[in-house]
Amino acid sequence: MSGYPLLSLAIWIPIIAGLVVLATGSDRNAPLARALSLAGAVLGLLVTIPLWTGFDNGTAAMQFVELAPWIPRFNINYHLGADGISMLFVILNSFITVIVVLAGWQVIEQKVAQYNAAFLIMSGLMNGIFTALDGMLFYVFFEASLIPLYLIIGVWGGPNRVYAAFKFFLYTLAGSLLFLIAQLYLFINSGGSFSILDWHQLPIPMGAQIWIFLAFLVAFAVKVPMWPVHTWLPDAHVEAPTGGSIVLAAIGLKLGAYGFLRFSLPITPDASHELAGLVIALSLIAVVYIGFVALVQADMKKLVAYSSIAHMGFVTLGFFMFNAMGIEGALVQMISHGFVSGAMFFSIGVMYDRVHSRQIADYGGVVNKMPKFAAFFMLFAMANAGLPATSGFVGEFMIILGAVGYNFWVAFLAASTMIVGAAYTLWMYKRVVFGNVTNHHVDEMDDINGREFLILALLAAGTLYMGLYPLPFTEVMHTSVNELLRHVAVTKIQ
Numbered sequence: 001m002s003g004y005p006l007l008s009l010a011i012w013i014p015i016i017a018g019l020v021v022l023a024t025g026s027d028r029n030a031p032l033a034r035a036l037s038l039a040g041a042v043l044g045l046l047v048t049i050p051l052w053t054g055f056d057n058g059t060a061a062m063q064f065v066e067l068a069p070w071i072p073r074f075n076i077n078y079h080l081g082a083d084g085i086s087m088l089f090v091i092l093n094s095f096i097t098v099i100v101v102l103a104g105w106q107v108i109e110q111k112v113a114q115y116n117a118a119f120l121i122m123s124g125l126m127n128g129i130f131t132a133l134d135g136m137l138f139y140v141f142f143e144a145s146l147i148p149l150y151l152i153i154g155v156w157g158g159p160n161r162v163y164a165a166f167k168f169f170l171y172t173l174a175g176s177l178l179f180l181i182a183q184l185y186l187f188i189n190s191g192g193s194f195s196i197l198d199w200h201q202l203p204i205p206m207g208a209q210i211w212i213f214l215a216f217l218v219a220f221a222v223k224v225p226m227w228p229v230h231t232w233l234p235d236a237h238v239e240a241p242t243g244g245s246i247v248l249a250a251i252g253l254k255l256g257a258y259g260f261l262r263f264s265l266p267i268t269p270d271a272s273h274e275l276a277g278l279v280i281a282l283s284l285i286a287v288v289y290i291g292f293v294a295l296v297q298a299d300m301k302k303l304v305a306y307s308s309i310a311h312m313g314f315v316t317l318g319f320f321m322f323n324a325m326g327i328e329g330a331l332v333q334m335i336s337h338g339f340v341s342g343a344m345f346f347s348i349g350v351m352y353d354r355v356h357s358r359q360i361a362d363y364g365g366v367v368n369k370m371p372k373f374a375a376f377f378m379l380f381a382m383a384n385a386g387l388p389a390t391s392g393f394v395g396e397f398m399i400i401l402g403a404v405g406y407n408f409w410v411a412f413l414a415a416s417t418m419i420v421g422a423a424y425t426l427w428m429y430k431r432v433v434f435g436n437v438t439n440h441h442v443d444e445m446d447d448i449n450g451r452e453f454l455i456l457a458l459l460a461a462g463t464l465y466m467g468l469y470p471l472p473f474t475e476v477m478h479t480s481v482n483e484l485l486r487h488v489a490v491t492k493i494q
C-alpha cells in the first residue's frame with residue numbers, strides 16, 4: 001500500500017465529500033445529503049485503516065511521507081508524514097466523523113447538507129494538522145479548522161450561540177498569532193526552511209528558546225484548553241449541537257496537546273525543561289481546581305466540559321515529566337478521552353432530544369423509562385471517572401505511575417482527581433438516572449432506537465477494548481516516544 005498517497009487521501013476524501021454534500025443544496029435533498037455524508041465519512045475511515053496495518057512499529061522515522069513543492073519562493077512544501085504519535089489521531093478523527101454524521105441523522109432538520117459538509121471538511125483539515133510536516137502547511141490547516149467549527153456552533157447551536165462562537169474564535173485566533181510569529185523566527189534562523197523536522201535540529205540560544213516556548217504555550221494552551229485560558233470551552237460546549245460537542249471534545253482539544261509534542265518539546269527542549277514546573281503547576285490547577293468547579297455545575301454539558309478540561313490537564317502533566325510512562329499515558333488518555341467524552345456528550349444529546357433540557361434538576365428516574373440507555377450511560381460515566389477495565393483508567397494510571405517517579409506530591413495531587421472525578425460524574429449520574437420520575441417529560445421518554453444503540457455500542461466497544469487490551473495502542477507509539485525523549489534530553493544551546 002505504500003505506493004498510494006494514504007495521508008492525502010485521508011485529508012482530501014472527507015473535504016471533497018464535504019463539497020459534494022454541499023452541492024446537494026437545499027433541504028429538499030436532505031436524504032441524499034445524509035447518504036452522501038455517511039458514504040464520505042465511511043470512505044474517509046476506510047482509507048486510514050492501511051495506516052494501521054502497514055505501520056512499522058520498529059522505527060521512529062516519519063512514515064507514508066509525501067512531499068511536493070507548494071510555494072517554492074518561500075520554500076513552503078506540501079509535506080506530510082505520520083509517526084507513532086500522530087497516526088492514531090488520524091484514525092480516531094476519521095472514526096469520530098462517522099459517529100458524528102450518524103449522531104445528526106434525525107436530529108438536524110434544517111440546513112442538513114451544510115451541517116454534514118462542515119463536519120466532513122473539518123475532519124479532512126484535522127487530519128491535515130496531525131500529518132503536516134511543514135510549519136506553514138500546519139498553520140494553514142490549524143487556522144482553517146476553526147472555520148467549520150465556528151459555523152457549526154454559530155448556526156446550529158443554542159440560544160447564546162453567537163457569543164460562544166465568537167469567544168471560541170477570538171481566543172484561538174489570538175493564540176495562533178503568537179504561534180505564527182514564532183514560526184517566522186524559526187524560518188529566518190533555519191536559513192529559510194519551513195520543515196518542522198529541520199526546526200527539530202536547529203540550535204537556538206536559551207533566551208530565544210524561552211520566548212518561542214511561551215509563544216507556543218499560549219497558542220496550544222488555548223486549544224487544550226489549559227487553565228486560565230479555558231473559559232471559552234464550557235460556553236462553546238453548552239451552545240454547540242451534539243455533533244459539534246462530540247468533535248470538539250474528541251478531536252478539537254487534542255490539537256493543542258499534539259502541538260506540544262510536535263513543536264514545543266522538540267524545537268525548544270532546554271526551555272521545556274526550564275519551564276516544565278510552570279506547565280505542571282497549570283496542569284495540576286486544571287486537574288484539581290476544575291474538578292471542584294465541575295462538581296457544582298447544574299448543566300450536564302457544562303459539567304462534562306469542565307471534566308474535559310480536568311482530563312486534558314492530565315495530558316499536559318504527562319508530557320512535561322519527561323518520562324516514557326508519562327508521555328505514553330498522556331497519549332493513551334487523549335485517545336481514551338476521544339471515546340469517553342464523545343460518548344458522554346452523545347448521551348446527553350440523546351436525553352436533550354427527548355426532553356429539551358440539559359439541567360440536571362429536570363431529570364431523575366431516567367432508568368425507569370430508558371433501561372438500555374442507562375446501562376450505556378453508566379459505562380461511560382464509569383470510564384469518565386477512571387474505572388479499571390475502561391480506557392479512562394489506563395491513561396490516568398500510566399500518568400500517575402510516571403508522576404510517582406517524578407515527584408510524589410505531584411503524583412498525589414494528580415491521583416486526587418480520581419476521587420473528585422468519580423464524585424462529579426457519579427453524582428450527576430445518580431441525580432439524572434436513578435430515583436423516581438418527577439418530570440412529566442421524563443415520563444414520556446422512549447428508549448434508544450437502533451441508530452442511537454449502534455453509536456453507543458461502537459463507542460462502548462472502543463472504550464472497553466482500550467481498557468482491557470491497551471497494548472496495540474501503546475506499542476505503536478513506543479518507539480516514537482522514546483526517540484522524542486532522547487531528542488529532548490539533548491541541549492540545543494551552542
